[in-house]
Amino acid sequence: MMDLESDLDLQNRESSYANYLPDELLLQVLDFLPQSEESQATLANFVLVSRQWYSVGIARLYATPYLVGQRYTHFVRTLCPSVIPRIKRSELAGLVKALDLSRIVHQGAKSTTARLLGRTKNSLELFIAPQASFAINCWAALSKCTSLKVLDLGLVSEAISYQSLNQTLRQLVRLEELYMPRCSTEFGLGPELLTCRLHWPPHLQHLSMSGSVNGKFLWEMLRQPETFPSSLHSMSLLHCPGLDQQGIKPLLSNLADRLTVVELRDLPAVKQGRFNGVLGWLPNLTDITVALDYIDEDFGRRPGDFSPETHWHLAKPLTSLTLVTSGHQEYDPRRAFTLVDLWDLIDTRYFGRLRRLYVAASTGWEKVDEGALWETVRVGLEGLDRENWEKRRWHYEFLRGVPEDMQYEEWAETREGWRNRPRAQFIRNI
Template sequence: MTTYANYLPDEILLEVLVYIEAWDTRSRQATLARFCAVNRQWYDVAIRPLYDSPFLTGRAYDLFVRTICPSVLAHIKLSPLQNLIRVLDLSHIIHQGTKSTTARLLGRTKAGLQVFIAPQASFAVNCWASLSKCERLRVLDLSLVSECISFQSLAQTLRRLGLLEAIYLPRCTSSYEGLSMNVRWPPKLAHLSLSGKVNGKFLWDLLRQPDHFPPSLHSLSILHSPGLDHTGIRPLLQNLENSLTTVELRDLPNVKHGRLNSVLEWLPHLTSLTIALDYIDSRFGHMPADWTPASWPAARPLQSLTLVTSGQTSINPSRCFTAIDLYTLIDERYLGRLRYLNIAQSSEWENEHEGAEIGALEMLLVDDLDRENWEQRRWHYADINMDGRGDMAFDEWLKTGQGRRMGARLRMLKDR
């Protein structure tokens, strides 16, 4: 008879968990739950990653609430699992949750919570008090909240959350009045996402007081703001031009075709850009007419470019920014540092000439530009640790783990 070991060292179990962590969220959670059910030893090893970032939807959410909040009053019955939760993602919760339940969950998980994504319909005024006690919170995402929130309460809460690094403001707002003058942005804030009614006095206060932003702010998203046009976006970006390296601009129906062509000039240190094709045209980039190979060292610092669409219809087809225009900017090395190119399928670039332009772009970016930068040790390859790699060919470099991570790539984005 075949014999089986009824005991495995914790080190082996931890190696198995490392393998499971690479799976998608649902598969990982289901597997970890079965892992915990094997015996007490396996439970002790896997219970922390199981509750670290739970996937909550439908009946799983109800069971989660009963586990974390076995009693309405925390001092009557505590859950030993409540301090294990680092990420509380309620983005999949719509109608089965209540506002009091959300507040209760925040109160129970406050000791270890680092990321909170608010639900669409069950976040209200009674949640602020609990949220302000989550002093280890690093990411606050309110983008899905459908009800108008109290920005006075938001400003008071932000003063208590000194470790916040990213804030996503809600899309549905009647007004931001009262926030701009009273808010004290967290000292470690790195990313800010502006949505909703970003105009009027709120926008004016942002433009007038750029010094109120901490020096750590390097990433800005402006999206789902129907009242904001290029005349408001440009001065806001230029006020932060010395610090911004990552910018996202999409779903802005009031921005006309071609109005954001100069975004690379407004932000001289920009390394990552996500922008809708509706806002740029064939003049995007403004490559000088006298650009020559001698000018290549002055290439734009842009390393990542994501092109999406916002569904605008008032666009002149003859002036659209095309794959050929992008090919020219890369081929002339005006975007000589570009490594990561993401293109939404809704751009329909794949449909033009049976996708020949996309294939040509990929060959230029991956086979030509990245190879050239490696061989000449330019840009991101200039300071790489070359121990034992001085004579390594580019194809050999791509087979290494670091080479696969740093190598250029082009991706087509589905459902975008």
Template sequence: MALDQQRNWDISMAQNLHKIMRLDDTAATTQQKDGILNSEKRNAEAGSRTWNTEPIYLPDEIILQIVEYIANFRPYSQRTLASCCLLSHQWYSAAVPLLYERPVLYGNNFEPFLRAMCPSINLHIRKSVRAELVKSLNMANLVHQGSRSLTARLLGRTKGGLEEFVAPQASFAINCLPALSKCVRLRVLDLSLVSESPPLPELFKTVSHLNELRSFRLPRSAGFGAHHATTDLPWPPNLEDLTLSGGIDGHFLVGVVAFPQTLRSITIEHCPQVKGFALVHLLRTAIRPLRRLESLKIRHMPRLSTRALDNVLFLLPQLKKLSVSVDYITPAVFDEDHFSMLAKEPYIVPSQTAHWSEAHQSFPLDLATDDHDHEQTSLPPQQQHSLRTLELTSSGNPGVEDKITPIDVMIAIEEGTLPNLRQVRVTKSLHWHNSATAQDAEALADVLQERNKREWFEVRGLTIPEGESEDGSGVRAIMEGEERPWERSAGVWMFDG
């Protein structure tokens, strides 16, 4: 009897356990299904959710600071600014001026941008208010997009506020000049990428009326020749930065005798026809009289000899920054005796009636005189060089890495040839950072910083303390500071290029 009761009790316990396990499995399955359904429901609600409360109000000043912070990260900020315009009318009003101020144009977004700027071919039918927001129109990344008529139309629509224009390679031509002449606020005009330059007389006539123009880059396809009246080219009245490039030949270099006195910076690059004697003559007759000139850059001139510009510092003592390819200079560029020798030699200036063939024969590289109809003058006495920044680049010719070394620059400083030099910038392709010259470059940087430190204290009427002694004027605190002000503006820098 007891055994039967025990057996029945065990069977009942087993059945109850089986029921409980089945219930747990059923509950787990149900919960899993409910979880999936709830998740799908939540996703569906999230996709179609609408705000039931008023959005948080932010003052206009805060929103303006936010969108200005975003705009500083161009070109990556363009998509974010476009998203800000979709938030509300308040965000739209704050973000849309920055969105169109400096648009980043490329193949995929050019057509939508064009529709926004030119909703109608006829301006009188439909005008775009957003076109007046554009301050910088950079079309450098556009090659096959658009046409010449579209470029002219864009210039015509954005002329009211346009301050900077970089022309595209293939879609800028003479039909764009009338619209360009109406961009009265234009400050920067870059035509360096234009593959087919418009006639230069028409181009110069157009830009001569742009009173706000400060920087002008000529097309690399520009052709200067004897058929152009180069001596009468009208320059913009307030031009400060000029880049000469293209088919500049001896006719232009000898014929142009006056640049605008407002120039502060000149770049001469990518001129495959220019020879050394003609370029030196241009430096003497047209560039040397520019008393406000501070910066000169010369590079990518394949017909210049290996020492064609050794006298550039002597010819232009007013320069504060010189950027030159080492392909065209030797250490003689820093040699004071070399300058003194040149100062004793007369140089020749062609008369206004001299024919080009005579001038071509009258300017050999050694500056010798001849019997042609010329006016003979003497170079003025040597002046103290104002050069503060020297930038050494390379035009890609092999075997130029060791033409100028840190030791050459250091010797020039110690001999007093370059008393005001504070910065030396060198392209990495010259290998100043290699183990063979790295220590010399560091020594040069120390010399530059030491001279800059002395100048820094002299300008402020302070005395450099000897050792670590306290002089009671707070100089010691400056000397021991983590960021010494004279070190930020003096030294040797390497750059890619």
């Protein structure tokens, strides 16, 4: 009798617990998993628990896959079970939003890349092309990825035709970021060149140009500045061996009314000091990454009568400055832009809006005077931010929802204050 009562109690206790979890709770659990390569194995195990867990987690598992080695092989077999899609189709292909093939070198094939693009064309939002397995047969499939927002061709090693790229861009009406290849490119020859019109996506926000950005292609961009969309506000020029200051300045000047973010590095034809006036070329610039090889002590030179008390409102709009190195052989250290020059621009409030300062460790600035001068710059940046807070300048001018008597230290402890705090740090060279 006692054993029967014990069994009944045990059954009652077991029945009081649900044998499943609501979908909403499972989704919250998945939110705690970071989007990283290590989490992919955890997600794969998650979807194997039950049919319910599979239906909840499968979309996240295939949205941004990390592909390398055998993972890529299995991924291709899953999405492309047959060469002819109408014979055997995989419904999982419609879940892929990001296709990053940057780590695919030897095991990839050009036909496979085109096939993957064809299978994922309806859902794909980001595509990073592989180094060796992207060629002319991929353009047709790429042009059908009309939901694409980010296209990165930076690793492509085979020479591409700008005509093929131009025709493809006409179809990618949602594209927001475009990264050109570093390899040699073919702009075209013959009479069709005279009537060539560049077609940039209408919503393009960031354009990164590399490789052969010179000659006739550069001339076409300078001749047709109206083809750039009004949404374009960010541009990177890097790994362009034939591009010098005489080509870069007019290109940037044509877009001076809209560019706020610029990156200038790995440009071997540019000599020291040739980018000293970039802040004048781009009066709305808020974020710049520039190699120290291309500037000198005259970078950001303020007017002689500039005073922080009377001219503070004329401070440059620059809020973020990143300084790297490119290993230029003709670099003259006697004319170099130094920490002393940077401190002067901050101390005199000519860089009165600066809040982010990132310096490559390869500059050696961390070792100057055992870091004492760097610490002075860091503290000066914090003092500048405190001053702007107290006087409600710049980004603090229209701050809402903050008590008038709140002190700077209290503001710095809030979530928004912590997120927007001034930063000065060394980074690994990029």
